[in-house]
Amino acid sequence: MKTIFRSIFILIIAIGLLAIPACQNDSEINAPYKALIVTGQNNHSWEASTPILKEILENTQLFACDIAKSPAQGEDMSDYSPIFTDYDVIVLDYTGDAWPEKTQTAFLEYVDAGGGVVVYHAANNAFPDWKEFNKVIGLGGWGDRNEKNGPYVRWKNGEITRDLSSGRAGSHGEQHAFVVTIREKDHPITKGMPETWLHAQDELYSELRGPAENMTVLATAFADTAKGGTGENEPALMTIKYGEGRVFHTTLGHVTGTGRHPAVECVGFIVTLQRGAEWAATGDVLQEIPIAFPGHNSLSSWDKFRPYTLDELLECMEEYMPGDSRVCLQDLSNMIRKASTDTDKLKAIELSLIDFLKDDATDNAKNYVLKELSLIGTKASIPVLEKLMKDDDTKEMARFATERITNNYTN
Numbered sequence: 001m002k003t004i005f006r007s008i009f010i011l012i013i014a015i016g017l018l019a020i021p022a023c024q025n026d027s028e029i030n031a032p033y034k035a036l037i038v039t040g041q042n043n044h045s046w047e048a049s050t051p052i053l054k055e056i057l058e059n060t061q062l063f064a065c066d067i068a069k070s071p072a073q074g075e076d077m078s079d080y081s082p083i084f085t086d087y088d089v090i091v092l093d094y095t096g097d098a099w100p101e102k103t104q105t106a107f108l109e110y111v112d113a114g115g116g117v118v119v120y121h122a123a124n125n126a127f128p129d130w131k132e133f134n135k136v137i138g139l140g141g142w143g144d145r146n147e148k149n150g151p152y153v154r155w156k157n158g159e160i161t162r163d164l165s166s167g168r169a170g171s172h173g174e175q176h177a178f179v180v181t182i183r184e185k186d187h188p189i190t191k192g193m194p195e196t197w198l199h200a201q202d203e204l205y206s207e208l209r210g211p212a213e214n215m216t217v218l219a220t221a222f223a224d225t226a227k228g229g230t231g232e233n234e235p236a237l238m239t240i241k242y243g244e245g246r247v248f249h250t251t252l253g254h255v256t257g258t259g260r261h262p263a264v265e266c267v268g269f270i271v272t273l274q275r276g277a278e279w280a281a282t283g284d285v286l287q288e289i290p291i292a293f294p295g296h297n298s299l300s301s302w303d304k305f306r307p308y309t310l311d312e313l314l315e316c317m318e319e320y321m322p323g324d325s326r327v328c329l330q331d332l333s334n335m336i337r338k339a340s341t342d343t344d345k346l347k348a349i350e351l352s353l354i355d356f357l358k359d360d361a362t363d364n365a366k367n368y369v370l371k372e373l374s375l376i377g378t379k380a381s382i383p384v385l386e387k388l389m390k391d392d393d394t395k396e397m398a399r400f401a402t403e404r405i406t407n408n409y410t411n
């Protein structure tokens with residue numbers, strides 16, 4: 001009995017040890033750069049947004065993210081002092097109580113010496129009275145900001161204009177999907193993006209004011225008066241140079257409460273954040289713009305904040321019927337096109353498609369897969385095709401695929 005207890009004890013210890021790596025923090029992730037998300041207070045749900053930002057950045061495989069959570073609003077902030085210099089980029093998801101002076105100084109020194117910063121959405125509401133912080137973010141809103149904080153910045157008559165007229169800072173109309181227009185096409189962050197693209201439902205931040213020094217407006221969005229907007233082309237994406245530091249500022253990405261968050265599931269938001277963070281950290285962008293990037297009239301979203309894997313795409317297609325969304329179908333086709341020169345990958349895809357055709361799925365889904373299989377199939381596909389030729393609803397496409405694959409072999 002004693003030995004049994006001892007065995008159980010050893011087993012528990014062993015399981016405990018195995019479990020440790022999963023619990024350890026993010027520096028375990030093997031990525032070239034380190035990001036720190038500063039959070040813990042916000043007029044939005046930072047509990048929802050911070051894990052999403054972390055996931056989006058880590059999905060690049062460029063960043064390992066740590067989180068610097070502040071004390072709750074009203075609590076003692078005097079010990080809140082993240083070590084900014086340990087990181088390649090600081091992501092601000094914070095608006096709330098003032099940081100202690102030593103933390104403010106450390107932050108400014110970090111940026112001035114060449115640190116990277118990403119300002120995300122309501123982080124530009126923070127610290128209206130902290131003059132240097134407002135230089136870092138370029139533009140801010142709310143918090144009783146007004147003309148004393150700097151000009152409104154808008155795109156007018158083909159250029160960026162600065163408007164010093166008096167008035168409030170920070171507003172938005174009702175949430176809606178809107179077009180983002182790239183104004184700096186050659187910047188590393190925006191290079192290769194469609195000139196205009198449709199961003200999913202979000203707040204369109206308007207009337208931001210700030211020193212706007214050493215600031216480049218990468219993209220604007222037109223705040224339609226029909227949606228309660230200003231009728232102006234408002235800055236949406238910006239970069240700011242502060243000392244040697246690089247700052248990327250996105251006004252996009254409203255998140256609150258639970259459930260789906262269309263603004264941050266938008267591929268346009270995800271990709272600009274990922275590229276903006278890479279640029280802030282390194283001064284360059286090596287990430288590719290995905291085929292799934294939205295177009296002028298076409299929304300594109302990733303509910304997992306990344307493209308689906310092959311298995312997820314096939315699962316998503318199982319119930320496909322005419323009239324349903326074709327996003328997963330199209331993504332499967334794109335994945336296959338992208339793999340066209342990688343024979344190992346094509347082979348793996350073929351095997352998954354064969355399995356899919358053996359399982360339960362709608363005939364419409366199977367016929368779509370058969371069309372794709374006709375392009376990449378080999379002899380390995382023939383048995384499942386022979387079986388599907390016996391089914392009235394798939395026989396035509398199965399025969400077509402068989403002929404095409406056989407031709408590929410004989411030619």
Ligand code: ZN
Nearest residue numbers: 122203254255
């Ligand atoms: Zn918001």
